[in-house]
Amino acid sequence: DGGITQSPKYLFRKEGQNVTLSCEQNLNHDAMYWYRQDPGQGLRLIYYSQIVNDFQKGDIAEGYSVSREKKESFPLTVTSAQKNPTAFYLCASSMAGWGGNSNQPQHFGDGTRLSIL
Amino acid sequence: GENVEQHPSTLSVQEGDSAVIKCTYSDSASNYFPWYKQELGKRPQLIIDIRSNVGEKKDQRIAVTLNKTAKHFSLHITETQPEDSAVYFCAAPHNQAGTALIFGKGTTLSVSS
Numbered sequence: 399d400g401g402i403t404q405s406p407k408y409l410f411r412k413e414g415q416n417v418t419l420s421c422e423q424n425l426n427h428d429a430m431y432w433y434r435q436d437p438g439q440g441l442r443l444i445y446y447s448q449i450v451n452d453f454q455k456g457d458i459a460e461g462y463s464v465s466r467e468k469k470e471s472f473p474l475t476v477t478s479a480q481k482n483p484t485a486f487y488l489c490a491s492s493m494a495g496w497g498g499n500s501n502q503p504q505h506f507g508d509g510t511r512l513s514i515l
Numbered sequence: 516g517e518n519v520e521q522h523p524s525t526l527s528v529q530e531g532d533s534a535v536i537k538c539t540y541s542d543s544a545s546n547y548f549p550w551y552k553q554e555l556g557k558r559p560q561l562i563i564d565i566r567s568n569v570g571e572k573k574d575q576r577i578a579v580t581l582n583k584t585a586k587h588f589s590l591h592i593t594e595t596q597p598e599d600s601a602v603y604f605c606a607a608p609h610n611q612a613g614t615a616l617i618f619g620k621g622t623t624l625s626v627s628s
Contacts, residue, residue, distance in 0.1 A: 429614050438524075440604060440620040441559070448613045456612055488558065492614060501547035501608045504616060506558040 401425040404489050404507035410515045411476065411483055419474045419510045421489035428494040430472040431504065434458060435486040444487075447472055448494070476512065484513050516611040517542040521604070521619025528595050530628045538605035538619050539587040548588045549616070550579060551604045559604060563590070595626045 402423045411417045423430065429448050433441040443456030447466040461480025466472050472491075476483045490504040518541040528534050540548075549564035565572045565579045565588065572579050578591040592599055602623050606616040 431615050433618075438620060440521075440618040441616075443609065443612055443615050443617070446613055446615045454613065456615060495614060501614050501616070503549060503561050503564060506560070508558050 402489060402491055402505055402507035404487075404510050406510060407508065409510055409512045411512060412515050414478045416475055416477045417512070419476070419487055419489075419512070421472045421474065421507060422470055423472075423489075423491045423505075423507075424470060425491055425493075425505065426469070427491035427505075428469070429492045429502075430466065431490045431492075432456070432462075432464065432472070432474045433488045433490065435488055435509075441488060444474065486511050517545055517607050517609055517617050519605060519607050519617050519619045521622060523622060524620065525623045525625070527625045527627065530595060530597060530626055532595055534590075534592045534595055534599070534624055534626075536590045536603055536605070536622045536624075537587055538589070538607075539585075540607045541586065542607070542610050543583075543586065544610065545607045547608055548579070548581060549606050550590050551606065551618075553602045553604065553621075555601075562603075592624075595624075597626050597628050600624055600626045 405420045431446045432444040445464045447453040450469045463475045487510045489507045492504045493502040495502045521538045546567040551559035552562045553559040581588040602621045605619040609615040609617045
């Protein structure tokens with residue numbers, strides 16, 4: 399799915415530092431999502447955005463922040479308040495559904511692997 | 516909210532055998548169930564999905580079945596090949612987070628030749 403680009407591929411965070419993960423899509427999708435993946439945990443929802451200029455907290459939002467100023471972009475900031483940031487971060491997007499088909503297939507980026515220095 | 520349980524966590528088969536992975540969900544209102552395949556260090560890729568208005572969907576060697584009464588759905592892979600080795604995730608609508616999904620914890624499938 400070359401339509402979603404995440405960068406960087408690897409990122410290292412120092413103590414007390416905020417870091418920002420980039421996610422850009424050219425699929426013209428309205429909805430975008432951030433998931434965190436830990437070994438044996440599956441994917442857990444951090445934040446989601448159904449439309450530009452709007453976003454909501456997911457299940458594990460503490461220590462993270464996002465913005466959605468452009469339809470194509472949904473950057474994730476991992477703040478110093480996130481005490482265990484080491485994980486694989488995946489961004490996804492989907493078309494807006496309608497009626498009983500509100501859920502549409504989600505397409506993922508290649509992910510960013512974040513580690514603590 | 517929705518809760519998804521996936522079994523087994525690991526599955527080893529011989530090449531040519533069939534593999535079955537099962538997921539259960541809790542919210543009877545859920546109506547969309549995708550399956551993703553993730554190779555080591557790569558992105559999850561959608562391999563098949565099913566909506567609640569059908570009971571089964573096939574795509575070559577892959578099929579998904581849905582039992583709405585029992586609230587479970589299963590992935591069936593026939594004639595397995597070594598390249599089927601990966602982690603497989605099931606998912607269902609989160610139902611409390613817009614169109615986000617909630618995922619099972621994954622099944623590591625190993626196909627030996």
